[in-house]
Amino acid sequence: MSKNRVSRRQFLNYTLTGVGGFMAAGMLMPMVRFAVDPVLKANAAGDFTATKLNVDKITKEPQRVDFTFEQKDAWYESEVTNTAWVYKNDEGKIVALSPVCKHLGCVVAWNTDKNNPNRFFCPCHFGLYEKDGMNVKGTPPLAPLDEYPYKVKDGILYLGKAKPRKEA
Amino acid sequence: MKWVPADIEMYLQAAEYVDTAIIPLLPIDLEDGMKDSATKTEFATLLSGFLERQFRGRVILMPGIPYQKGMEDNVLPQLEEWNKSLGKVSLRHVFFITSDLAWKQREDKIGGNLLWVPSLPLQQMDERSKTAALEDQAAQLMSLFAQKWEESDTV
Numbered sequence: 214m215s216k217n218r219v220s221r222r223q224f225l226n227y228t229l230t231g232v233g234g235f236m237a238a239g240m241l242m243p244m245v246r247f248a249v250d251p252v253l254k255a256n257a258a259g260d261f262t263a264t265k266l267n268v269d270k271i272t273k274e275p276q277r278v279d280f281t282f283e284q285k286d287a288w289y290e291s292e293v294t295n296t297a298w299v300y301k302n303d304e305g306k307i308v309a310l311s312p313v314c315k316h317l318g319c320v321v322a323w324n325t326d327k328n329n330p331n332r333f334f335c336p337c338h339f340g341l342y343e344k345d346g347m348n349v350k351g352t353p354p355l356a357p358l359d360e361y362p363y364k365v366k367d368g369i370l371y372l373g374k375a376k377p378r379k380e381a
Numbered sequence: 382m383k384w385v386p387a388d389i390e391m392y393l394q395a396a397e398y399v400d401t402a403i404i405p406l407l408p409i410d411l412e413d414g415m416k417d418s419a420t421k422t423e424f425a426t427l428l429s430g431f432l433e434r435q436f437r438g439r440v441i442l443m444p445g446i447p448y449q450k451g452m453e454d455n456v457l458p459q460l461e462e463w464n465k466s467l468g469k470v471s472l473r474h475v476f477f478i479t480s481d482l483a484w485k486q487r488e489d490k491i492g493g494n495l496l497w498v499p500s501l502p503l504q505q506m507d508e509r510s511k512t513a514a515l516e517d518q519a520a521q522l523m524s525l526f527a528q529k530w531e532e533s534d535t536v
């Protein structure tokens with residue numbers, strides 16, 4: 214009659230195996246991620262993304278360019294839109310600046326503060342940057358805006374991953 | 382900043398620069414208005430997320446507050462509480478963001494700033510017009526934020 218009953222020991226055995234199984238899975242999952250990650254990185258970060266901008270539409274006045282790409286996060290893919298401020302400097306070279314404020318990461322914009330024309334302005338703590346991205350002394354940011362590496366292919370502007378620049 | 386450990390770490394180091402909290406108010410209707418309430422919840426969530434990205438250095442986006450439709454009056458005291466507690470840790474601007482009209486009618490009882498934004502039929506839009514529409518709405522809210530900040534900074 215007691216054949217089908219689960220003894221205390223069996224019960225503990227079952228439950229502990231169960232818990233152990235969970236723990237093993239928890240240890241395994243990160244390892245799977247390590248194995249897969251390099252692949253994800255290769256196509257997410259290494260490449261240049263096409264913008265919609267024709268290079269002969271680039272003027273000396275910074276213009277806002279949005280570009281979208283697929284990003285693979287730990288467990289889902291999503292579309293990410295990045296923004297760049299793009300213009301030609303006095304030497305005619307293309308410059309593409311990241312809009313992310315180097316103070317605490319708000320989004321800066323060109324020429325939006327009446328008292329500071331022709332500068333990038335951060336609305337959060339009134340950070341300022343010159344047109345070339347250099348931070349203005351006396352405002353909170355301590356580093357220049359990051360710059361995107363770029364390529365031109367078939368007249369279209371391609372942007373890479375924004376990189377920090379040396380300080381002024 | 383969002384309510385995630387990495388951002389909170391940043392907050393703890395830069396708390397004097399962060400004076401604003403955003404709290405989305407998210408309706409859940411279990412009866413006829415199910416889909417409508419989902420639309421409003423989605424919209425307020427997306428909009429709040431967008432604002433967080435623009436202002437991440439001065440703002441903490443809190444997890445949204447869900448509530449059942451019809452229970453708004455029970456939630457009201459909670460909002461006042463939030464307003465008070467956040468004020469105590471120097472988050473002196475509290476913005477409640479919602480698409481639910483029920484809050485517009487209770488605006489004067491909320492204490493914090495209520496930002497009521499009518500939701501758009503995002504479902505019928507493609508990715509591009511969705512972003513454009515959201516940005517449009519967000520731009521108006523952004524100037525409201527800037528205005529509030531300016532008022533308090535010049536005092």
Ligand code: FES
Pocket residue numbers: 314315316317318319335336337338339340353354438439
């Ligand atoms: S985040 Fe730009 S000035 Fe503080």
